[in-house]
Amino acid sequence: MLPFSAEEELTAEQKSAFSKKTNLIVSLLLVLLILLVSLPVLLVLIVSVSSEQSVVNNGYSFFPDSFSLDAWRYLAHSGMYLARAVFNSFLITAVGTTLGLLIMCPISYALSRKNFRYRNGIMIFLIIPMLFSGGLVSTYMVNTQILHLQNTYLALILPGLCSTWYIMILRNYFQTAVPEAMIEAAMVDGGRQLQIFWRIVLPVSRPVTMTVALFQIFAYWNSWYPSLLYLDSNHTELFPLQYVLVNMQRSIDTLANDAQYISGMQVYTPPAVTVRMVLVVMAILPILIIFPFFHRFLKNGMTIGAVKG
Amino acid sequence: MNIKKRSRGKNIIRGVLSLCILLALGTVFTGCGQGKQSDPLRWVTYSASGPPLDAKEVIAAANDVSREKIGVTVDLEFQPTEKINLMMASGEYYDMVITSSWLNPFDKNAEKGMYYDITDLVQSETPALYESIGKYWDCARVNGRIMGIPILKDMGAEQMYRLNADYFEGQKGMAIPERLDGFEAVEPYLKAYKEDHPDKYPLAMEKGGPAGYMNFLERIAGGIIVIPYEQDSDIPQAEAIWDCEELMDRFRTLHRWYEAGYIHPDAATIDSTASDRSIPVRFGVAWKGYLGYSDPDYWGFHVKTPSYEGPFLSRQSEQGSMIGISAACSRERAIECLKYIELLSTDRKFRDILAYGIEGKHFNYLENGTVLTTQAGVDRYTVNLYLTGPVVNASVASISRDILGDPDQWEKVYEGYETEGIYSQTRGFYYDTTRKEQIITALQAIYNDYSAELRTGTSDPDVVIPKMRKRMEAAGFDELLADVQEQIDAWFEE
Amino acid sequence: MRGLKSRKKGRTNRELLLFSLPAIVWYVSFCYLPLFGIIFAFKDFTPKPGDPLVKNLFVNSPWVGLKNFSFLFLSSEMPKILFNTLFYNTVFLILGIIIPVFLAIILAEIHSRVFSGLVQVVMVLPYFLSWVIVGYCLYGFLATDEGQVNHILRILGGSAVFWYQSPEYWRFILILTEVWKSTGYSMMIYLCAITSIDRTLYECARLDGATFLQRVRHITLPLLRPTVATIFILRLGSLLASDFGLFYQVPLNSNSLQPVTQTLDVYVYQALMMEANFSYSAAASFLQNIVGCSLLLIANAIIRKLDADSSLM
Incomplete structure (x- = not known):
């Protein structure tokens, strides 16, 4: 059962249905498209290194009067427990994504098996929460008064673990990528489900597991609302990076907006607009870093034909 | 065989489900633990942006003092609005919580029985606290009982303009008086600046509208119904905003200014104008002697703050910040809470810890008895004074060694309330919203469709308000107005 | 033989059930337990602090x-x-399938893997910008005085447009913004689904001399159908729900635009802005859920009739 075959050695060009000429035209069009799509992102980057005064005078502009790294400096010197927060974010993201996949993949596999008796029942069981939710208050009550998750890492990890949406995507992939016949054959050989799942299904499903992992990684990395709900202000040691950044943002906004309520000394206000953009860059930076690694996995999937043959 | 297997599978599901439910219910029925005496008091206050960096250290320092003096410590939490609402809505345990007319609504919560009735306790256990608040207890009375502790701060709203004195007085030679004669009196200044800078917008305006522009009215249901302060009739009459000529005129003035180019064309969508320090005219709400608007180092010019109306005092303005003690507290816990607030209200040195931080690190005392914040204080412990205890018992802050605060500021401000204050004639009336809540909610949504553009002058009130009125009347406005008046009449009968 | 087979079947069922167990436990504790919140919609929920949940509720x-x-x-x-x-949800539903599927199919054929990766990462970036930020960026383009668009208009000799007070443009702007933000994400999902397609099918097609369009029509699209159907059905389930950020934060809550930007979620938010009333919001979302649920069931039934494999249940 070699997963790779000689076919793999065909270059992408040979496999493609595009001729060289079509490829060139389509590529040019795509270049145009990504230029358009990335304009606002580019704007964010430029504003983050513009001087605040320039933004005040000219608004968000691709061509600011002057550049300044003040906003970045502010972030570096803000003295907010950033190191600890980065560690927390890594921990939460790693544990959450791994645990999530460990829970979602098996049930998706089970659901992808057409002769699984409880398939429809479990399917309905999974779809109901997608349609009905108890709402914020009851969720909060359950998590704090029944599960007692407040002020722990678990409060940031557990609630985001699974999603019916991803389970469906995994299930569809397993269904298409791994033909029923192959599993039947493996079962005739006496294979248990765990073996089949681990040895056959997971290896050929790397593209989908990695796609889901990618999205989960960023969901965890960028999530801050659970921290607001479940972490009290005297548990700052648990704050993830995004929550610290959101707080920073909010505190700049408050300083800027109701300075009149702060008695006495007029407080130094940091460059509000440009810091905001710096925080956005912080949020999308990990995507740029991780994506190339992820992208390697996306091409390894197209192999099952060999097994079948 | 087959059937047996099937039922076995089902049994597994059933088993797991019932186990989960049992576990869950078990914890539900045991309820959640209540604070015991000598545990720190859980005191929840507000902060939009998380705790100040040195909060832990400062709270520990305050606890050292209070433990020694009265044997009570606190666990002070800074929570955002969302969290406070959720905490109240989920019945979570706390000892003290911030409550007010604008955040975590006091009247509504007190009516529902969320807070501890301290009418008797506060007089018998903490007479000094009872003494210090005096006539302002009235704003904390619900059905005659005291349900919260008002924080003594600026109790009335004094409306002012903040003008660039260097430009208007220095360059243009226009005098800036102590007091401007009303809302529109700022117009000459706007005009002068606009003539010099045709591309600029002289009046700072954000989507929230002019700061406190409705403070000259008592507002019900978020300002859809108003009660003017001075009226001819014995019993105050509530009216719709479109019937309040004074307010309509204000909207018209703003629109005229907008058309004249005094206000930024996108004002109704702008969050903040704070970063543009060149704007020469801004609105402000503060009190006499307030220095926070006037730091020339910050603005780059000298600021003068002529007031144009007020100070207005009403139940609403007096409820600016309060502390509610949880109804779930035991009597002993409630007494501890009161003792703690009493200490904050009577011991200035202790009060200054939660207000400004640790002496020598976050702030220093100046010779005249005011405090000056250090850079560490600015960076690591900046807290709005009204969030951590009575403002009047904290030392007054100075801007710098050159611009000193007046240590007797608060005595003067409170005297001012007696002599110049414009008092509401509703005598502590508050509107019980429960009967008409659906209507209010629906009206609120309608109002929000128009309000930002009205208060920023973007839209013409004579065009927009009739449209809004029609929609509001269709949603039951008259029914609400009648109910408000009915409650006012009943209040005055008693 | 029969006995052996059914014994094996029973074992398989048990094993697969065991596979599902962790997820089921998670769903029970994080989705099913909080479901009691639905009854807030029919109650005047007034909890007393410190009382146990059940007492507060009943x-x-x-x-x-x-x-x-x-x-x-x-x-x-x-x-x-x-x-x-x-209106918006229907448009998003249709565009949210057509555009990403089209892009994914094209992208799968691009010769250079590096370039294809670059396109993917650029396309997916907007998905990670919050709506608040998108709102600010759009303001950078559309502000009356300093906006880039009015700037260009002025250079071209036109007059400035008050974008935030001109509702006529905003249906288009909102749709464009949503497509810009969500296309990359959906595209990734379809791209990933395309990799699950058996490559030998393409090989055969190639040897048979099929054109690109034929290949798409006869191989790619039919095999993408289950994924498309799943996404279609699930999205129908939230037809009455709308992305609050898009309709509230992107137009910066401009009053003049409200005739074209107000959706149910925006209405509920505006109504409850002053005082959070959780019973009211529970009522609103209950209504959305009931409608979504019925739509989902109908769509699923229709799709099951057409193509049993593509339906959810």
């Missing part, structure tokens, strides 16, 4: 019937609000 809070729903129907604009909600 003793302290009286039943109020359908009273909590009434604020939704007091607004004379409700038909317009519902129309907006349905």
Whole structure:
């Protein structure tokens, strides 16, 4: 059962249905498209290194009067427990994504098996929460008064673990990528489900597991609302990076907006607009870093034909 | 065989489900633990942006003092609005919580029985606290009982303009008086600046509208119904905003200014104008002697703050910040809470810890008895004074060694309330919203469709308000107005 | 033989059930337990601090019937609000399938893997910008004085447009913004689904001399159908729900734009802005859920008739 075959050695060009000429035209069009799509992102980057005064005078502009790294400096010197927060974010993201996949993949596999008796029942069981939710208050009550998750890492990890949406995507992939016949054959050989799942299904499903992992990684990395709900202000040691950044943002906004309520000394206000953009860059930076690694996995999937043959 | 297997599978599901439910219910029925005496008091206050960096250290320092003096410590939490609402809505345990007319609504919560009735306790256990608040207890009375502790701060709203004195007085030679004669009196200044800078917008305006522009009215249901302060009739009459000529005129003035180019064309969508320090005219709400608007180092010019109306005092303005003690507290816990607030209200040195931080690190005392914040204080412990205890018992802050605060500021401000204050004639009336809540909610949504553009002058009130009125009347406005008046009449009968 | 087979079947079922167990436990504790929140919609929920949950729910809070729903129907604009909600969701539903599928198919054929990766990462970036930020960026383009678009208009000799007070442009702007933000994400999902397609099928097609379009029509699209159907059905389930950020934060809550930007979620938010009333919001979301649920069931039934494999249940 070699997963790779000689076919793999065909270059992408040979496999493609595009001729060289079509490829060139389509590529040019795509270049145009990504230029358009990335304009606002580019704007964010430029504003983050513009001087605040320039933004005040000219608004968000691709061509600011002057550049300044003040906003970045502010972030570096803000003295907010950033190191600890980065560690927390890594921990939460790693544990959450791994645990999530460990829970979602098996049930998706089970659901992808057409002769699984409880398939429809479990399917309905999974779809109901997608349609009905108890709402914020009851969720909060359950998590704090029944599960007692407040002020722990678990409060940031557990609630985001699974999603019916991803389970469906995994299930569809397993269904298409791994033909029923192959599993039947493996079962005739006496294979248990765990073996089949681990040895056959997971290896050929790397593209989908990695796609889901990618999205989960960023969901965890960028999530801050659970921290607001479940972490009290005297548990700052648990704050993830995004929550610290959101707080920073909010505190700049408050300083800027109701300075009149702060008695006495007029407080130094940091460059509000440009810091905001710096925080956005912080949020999308990990995507740029991780994506190339992820992208390697996306091409390894197209192999099952060999097994079948 | 087959059937047996099937039922076995089902049994597994059933088993797991019932186990989960049992576990869950078990914890539900045991309820959640209540604070015991000598545990720190859980005191929840507000902060939009998380705790100040040195909060832990400062709270520990305050606890050292209070433990020694009265044997009570606190666990002070800074929570955002969302969290406070959720905490109240989920019945979570706390000892003290911030409550007010604008955040975590006091009247509504007190009516529902969320807070501890301290009418008797506060007089018998903490007479000094009872003494210090005096006539302002009235704003904390619900059905005659005291349900919260008002924080003594600026109790009335004094409306002012903040003008660039260097430009208007220095360059243009226009005098800036102590007091401007009303809302529109700022117009000459706007005009002068606009003539010099045709591309600029002289009046700072954000989507929230002019700061406190409705403070000259008592507002019900978020300002859809108003009660003017001075009226001819014995019993105050509530009216719709479109019937309040004074307010309509204000909207018209703003629109005229907008058309004249005094206000930024996108004002109704702008969050903040704070970063543009060149704007020469801004609105402000503060009190006499307030220095926070006037730091020339910050603005780059000298600021003068002529007031144009007020100070207005009403139940609403007096409820600016309060502390509610949880109804779930035991009597002993409630007494501890009161003792703690009493200490904050009577011991200035202790009060200054939660207000400004640790002496020598976050702030220093100046010779005249005011405090000056250090850079560490600015960076690591900046807290709005009204969030951590009575403002009047904290030392007054100075801007710098050159611009000193007046240590007797608060005595003067409170005297001012007696002599110049414009008092509401509703005598502590508050509107019980429960009967008409659906209507209010629906009206609120309608109002929000128009309000930002009205208060920023973007839209013409004579065009927009009739449209809004029609929609509001269709949603039951008259029914609400009648109910408000009915409650006012009943209040005055008693 | 029969006995052996059914014994094996039983074992398989048990094993697969065991596979599902961790997820089921998670769903019970994080999705099913909080479901009691639905009854807030029919109660005047007034918890007493410190009381246990069950007492707060059943003793302290009286039943109020359908009273909590009434604020939704007091607004004379409700038909317009519902129309907006349905209009945008339908457009998003259609564009959210056509555009990403088209891009994914093209991208799978691009020769250079590096370039294809670059396109993917650029396309997916907007998905990670929050709506608040998108709102600010758009303001950078559309501000009356300093906006880039008016700047260009002025250079071309036109006059400045008050974008935030001109509702006529905003249906288009909102649709464009949503497509810009979500296309990359959906595209990734379809791209990933395309990799699951058996490559030998393409090989055969190639040897048979099939053109690109034939290949797409006869191989790619049919095999993408289950994924498309799943996404279609699931999205129908939230047809009355709308992305609050898109309709509230992107137009910067401009009053003039409200006729084309107000959706059900925006209405509920505006109604409850002053005072959070969780019973009312529970009522609103209950209504959305009921409608979504029925739509989902109908769509699923229809799709099952057409193609049993593509339906959810």
